[in-house]
Amino acid sequence: MVKEDDAHVSEWENGLPTDEELTPLSHSLISPALASAFSIKHEPAKTAVDVQRGSRATLLNLRNHKAPITSFDSFPSFQGHENRGGSPYERRPENSYGAMGDDSNKGGGSSKNVHKRGDSESEDDDSGGGPENSGEEPNARTLKRPRLVWTPQLHKRFVDAVGHLGIKNAVPKTIMQLMNVEGLTRENVASHLQKYRLYLKRMQGLSSEGPSASDHLFASTPIPPNLSGPHYMPNHRDDVGPSPFASPNVPIPYTAIAPYPMGPGHYGGYEQYPYSAVGRGLPQQSPQGDHREHMMDNRNHQNHSHNYNHNHNQPSSPPQRILTLFPTSSH
DNA sequence: GATCTAATAT
DNA sequence: CATATTAGAT
Numbered sequence: 001m002v003k004e005d006d007a008h009v010s011e012w013e014n015g016l017p018t019d020e021e022l023t024p025l026s027h028s029l030i031s032p033a034l035a036s037a038f039s040i041k042h043e044p045a046k047t048a049v050d051v052q053r054g055s056r057a058t059l060l061n062l063r064n065h066k067a068p069i070t071s072f073d074s075f076p077s078f079q080g081h082e083n084r085g086g087s088p089y090e091r092r093p094e095n096s097y098g099a100m101g102d103d104s105n106k107g108g109g110s111s112k113n114v115h116k117r118g119d120s121e122s123e124d125d126d127s128g129g130g131p132e133n134s135g136e137e138p139n140a141r142t143l144k145r146p147r148l149v150w151t152p153q154l155h156k157r158f159v160d161a162v163g164h165l166g167i168k169n170a171v172p173k174t175i176m177q178l179m180n181v182e183g184l185t186r187e188n189v190a191s192h193l194q195k196y197r198l199y200l201k202r203m204q205g206l207s208s209e210g211p212s213a214s215d216h217l218f219a220s221t222p223i224p225p226n227l228s229g230p231h232y233m234p235n236h237r238d239d240v241g242p243s244p245f246a247s248p249n250v251p252i253p254y255t256a257i258a259p260y261p262m263g264p265g266h267y268g269g270y271e272q273y274p275y276s277a278v279g280r281g282l283p284q285q286s287p288q289g290d291h292r293e294h295m296m297d298n299r300n301h302q303n304h305s306h307n308y309n310h311n312h313n314q315p316s317s318p319p320q321r322i323l324t325l326f327p328t329s330s331h
Numbered sequence: 332g333a334t335c336t337a338a339t340a341t
Numbered sequence: 342c343a344t345a346t347t348a349g350a351t
Binding site for chain 3: 144147150187191195217
């Protein structure tokens, strides 16, 4: 099953233009000759900075529509080679998670977000300065990642995933794989799942009651039908057939929970699977497409980034597309 | 042994 | 309260 999914996705993926095929944003679309023929003023070549500024404007614009973008900081930048490794985590100021939660899409979303630890600042890192730090090379795996912030977007992915897999397959590992979010770990999912289950349980008890005030996050995403069943009995390792609700074979045909109209290139209920710019040097696909992104912060990272998700399956499996969600309120 | 879940810690 | 980490079970 997963293989099939991969096959489909790969197929789709292969259809995408490669770096070379894409016209760099910094490149003029009008040839000099053509330009002069029509008296079009030939604009000076854009610099990386211009491009970034442009992207930023576009993103801002999108955000005002519905796209919940909070920060540009975490976008892999075109300019440098960015990426030190990896996951474009979003670092949030210490107590800001609940931050803009529910209500609101406050307008502007004052993205008061963070600063990436940057290039300039360099290494500091180890707090305390233990004598021997010689041996520790923070490896993508070994590294302790900053706390994950479950943004509504991320949570939605989570719920979608759980909805697709039947309850029986909705276990951390599987969910994580389905979510396909760069940097997301099984533990992250497990922890969230635990809480989500609690929520579901609590919800069932008080049928027809609105979620309590503290359920903001969870209440923000509708509970898939197949999860609202009478009992949520997790982890029953039996060979039960696929959940009647979860689409059996189809890759990710999810449409059930898709509140928004989706353009081409969208994938079922999911926001679509943009390439991970990480490790590919890919400019963002169409800016409009990729929705957001992700989580925590990015502290040290060793390149070797990709593949936090150990997907050793599928020998010939091409690079995976990874989602990156931004923390933002709204939905 | 990997991974799940529940409990507990931060 | 939201997440992370640990412990015990499968």
